[in-house]
Structures are given as C-alpha cells and as structure tokens.
Amino acid sequence: KDTNFIRNICTIAHIDHGKTTFVDRILELTKAVDLRQMHEQFLDQMDIERERGITIKASPVKVIYNYTGQEYEINIIDTPGHVDFSYEVSRSMAACEGAVLIVDASQGVEAQTVAHAYLAVDNDLDIIPVINKIDLPNANIEETATEIISLLGVKKDEILKISAKTGQGVKEVLDAIIERVRPPKGDPNKPLKALIFDAKYDKYRGIVVYVRIFDGTVKVGDKILIMSTNQQYEVSEVGIFTPDMKPTDVLGPGEVGYIIAGIKEIGHAKVGDTITSATNPVAEPLPGYREIKPMVFASIFPGLPEYFEELKKALEKLKLNDWALTFEPTRSPALGFGFRCGFLGLLHMDVVRERLEREFEIAVILTAPNVEYKVVLRNGETIFVNDPAKFPDEGEIEKVYEPFVKLSIITPTDYVGDIYTILQNERRATLLHTENAGKNRVVMYFKAPLAEIITDFFDRLKAVSRGYASMDYEFLGYEESDVVKITILVNKEPVDALSTVVHKSKAYQVAKKLVEKLSELIPRHQFEIPIQAKAFGRIIARADIKALRKDVLAKCYGGDVTRKMKLLEKQKEGKKRLREIGKVTIPQEAFLAILRID
C-alpha cells in the first residue's frame, strides 16, 4: 500500500469542546457507518463515560476520503481528554503524524487544550487548529483565535472555523488533513516495528491490541514479540477499525489496526510498548515507553463482609480491561477484609468505584485517597508507603519524601489573585511562572504536592473562578517533606482506616476538623465515646460523643433520693463496663467524611 495516501491523525481537545461530535460528523461525511448503526455501535461506550461527558477511550476509526479524485485513508485516533490519562494521550499521539486541535468558541483555550497542544508539539505533529461551535450565539471566535495564535504561533488564516453540530466547515477540515499533515513513512521489508497505543479486553476474543505499524508487516500466523516483557505470541487475527473490528489479510507500514494473539492479560500488552517479529526482531524498541505507576491510593471494602469474594472477582474482571488499576488484599480491624488499590488519579478512582457498584452491583466503602510517600527509615531502609495505617511511627523515620506535580491552571485574569492565594497559602504550592494566553487569560504554572491536589482542589478552583478556570498536572518527582501521621482513636482504640498523613503545618487544624466531624457522624451509644486524634506522640484533638441517657430518673417518680442515687450509680457502672467491652458502630459516612476534610 502506498503510504502517500494514508494520513494518521488524533483529535485533541478539552473535555466538552466537541471532539466526539466532530468525529461523528466525519463518519457521516465519509459514510463510514450509517447514523443509526453509528449511535448503536460507535457510541456504545460505558454508561459512566456518557453520563459524565468524558471519554476515557473511544475506538479508533479508519475512513476513506475522496480528495480531488484520489482516495485517501484517514485513521482517526481519539485521545482521552483528562489529566489522569495523559500518558495514554501522549502514546496515541506517537501513533500519528498530525493532530486536529479542537477549541470551543464559547469557552476558548482551556488547561487541557494547552497541555495537549504542548504534547502534540513535543511529538512533532502537524497541528490543525479548529474553532468549534461557531453556531453558538455566545461564540467568541475572534478572542478564541487570538488565544490559539498565542498558544501555537500559527497564522490567523490557518485556523479553521466549524460547527460540529451543523456540519459547517467539517469538510474543509478533511481537506486540511490531506493537505497539511505529512503522510507516514515506513519500509515493508524491514522487520516488524509496531507501537501499542491502546488495548482492550473483549469477552469473546481476549485481548485486542491497537497498533500503529511503523516498519514491516504483520499477518495471521506470524510470531510476534512484545519487547518490554519479552513474551512471544502467535497472531490469530489482524484487522482495521471501521469503527467495528474488521479482519484484513495484512497490516503494513503507516497503517493503524488491531492484532489478536492469545494475550491473556491487558498488563502484558501495555500502552507504549513495541511489538516486533519474534523470528526477526528489531534491535531497539520505539522510544518513549514508560512503566506507568498509580499515583493515588485508597482501600476498597465490601459494604457487607460476605461480599468479599465477589469484590475480589469484580476487581479481577475490571483489571482485564483497566491495566492501570492495581490491588492487593488488606485488612482493617474496623472494616474487615478489603483491597488496597492504586489509581492513576481521582477520576480513575471514581470510575472504578462506579463500575463496581453499577456493573457488578457491589456496594463498597472507599477510604480517603492518599499519595505514595517515600520514607527513609533510621535503620537506613527506604520504603514506599501508600497506606496511612502503615505509615511508620515518627521515631523510626529519618526523612520523608512526597510526590510533587507541575500544575497548570488556565484562567481569566480576574481570578489570578484568588487562585494564587489558595495555592500559595492553603496548598503548599509555589508559583513557577505565568504566561499570557490571549487577551484576558493567563496560564499559571505551580509546583505543588500531589496530596494537596487530590483532595478537593478541583472543586475549590471551580468555585473560586465561577467555573472558568481549568487545570492539568504532570508528575515532577519526589521531594523531601515534613509530614506526620494522624491516628484517630475511637473509644481509645485506633481505627486505622481513619488515619491520615498530613503536612505538619496542618496537623492541628486537620485533627480538630476530623474529630469534630466524626463526633457528628458516629451515632450516640449507651456509653460515652471519646474521639481522639493522635500525632507527635500525643493526643492533639478530642471530641466526645455523649452517651444515650436512659431516663432513669423519670422511673422513680418522687421516690426517695437514695434510690435515685443507687440507680445512677448502677448505670454509671454499666457505662464503664460497656466502654470496656463496647464496640462502636462507625457508619460508612464517617469513613467517607475524611475525603472532604483538608
């Protein structure tokens, strides 16, 4: 196949700027699928994605476009629009030569527009800037154009203006893809070199690996090798996306398609890895492969203990098509058996929880999210701790390091002051620099501890900017930090699931808020329950839950004082006993409450 007639592009945009609608219009224009079928199949994504208006993974699609009498094959790869998945965005881009950057004319350039645009520049893509939603009455085309020009340094007449809704201007984007994006290069006679840019688990066919071929060819019966794991497989099917999977004889240089080869687990075909021929392997894999590690951790417990086995099975199933999810068994004295899980970010965590509840119908308790601390112990050992319950005692610790991120926030200039104040004063962040992005807009770059971003920061940012600011972040590395573990004691017993690790400067404030909140959420019992927060080797905050008071006095109407006294004495004794043997019922909300404390 002549690669001059192939174009590989990805679509990039901030969430809701119209990427899905744009691709729908292209499918319609090129008659790739009929509309009814399209809505049944192409848009048949997970409920959660649809409801939240986010795309985690959409299928790639190949369309045929007739440009001045010549048929071109255009492969369109969708990229996830959210920060949690930015590594996957970058790998999807590595499978392309071009990118269509879509910006909503009523919103302008936002944080993920900037983040994605920079990734596209880093990946050396030919970028086609597109302003979408020009049909909207509040479309601000001029200002959006100015923002795009200052972002990409393009000329004004290079920017296309479309309405993905009405279809206006969409054909011109297809023309621009042919004219401005360079065709892929590759040699069919060289050994196979293919990039895995996505993978999914199919109930009937096992793991389907999405690939872009750079050199060589691949067909049924070929022996292939996945380079990072050094595992060999035999190819049972290759094909293209129409967007349904359609088998073909062979995939060659420049092409985008899929490979099925009896791979059992999605973790064995990771995004970013290179596939080569097992009999004639290339020496070097494609650049850019990185082991992806979860950044946010939380424990998941079944709502009822007898659901433990079901929870385990559900997590195993989820793992088949969610390679970034990690889990291992854990046990909490308060909540019983559960799993300590690792997620890419908060959104990822939320999606997993919702899928457990909706697809598997298991009610779960999710503990407060944490980052992973690197702790150097006095005995010279270095450990990684992502569970506050396992955080070592202060006496054992030499140094603690915590993960930092580079946070980029794009906001109208009006809110710069407030955002700066929140980050600098409340979130231990430092401003790195700011950049203008159009007339009334600024990109602010901060260095911030990830722990400060995974609490309720996104909500705070939205509130303070009336919804206008948007954010993105990337991992920078570990830095030394002054953190301390707060242990919560309920009725004098430590409840590990309620522990938290915070910066020392916030310990008192967080401890106070925590005990107060817990004392509101834990119902009264027959006995008094002290809720205490311990840190720095002592109790630093306390709140008491008063005992339910049986109205003993009412029973001895007007009886003599000594009888009253005796009864009170008895009840006091009873209280003591109860306190010793008593078990406090802690409602689930109490565990969830810490999610909202900061």
Ligand code: GDP
């Ligand atoms: P995505 O998150 O980038 O995939 O965005 P979607 O394609 O789901 O679009 C987000 C919302 O914007 C949907 O409600 C679309 O109907 C709407 N939308 C997309 N393109 C246009 C457009 O050109 N004009 C108008 N008025 N609405 C649009």
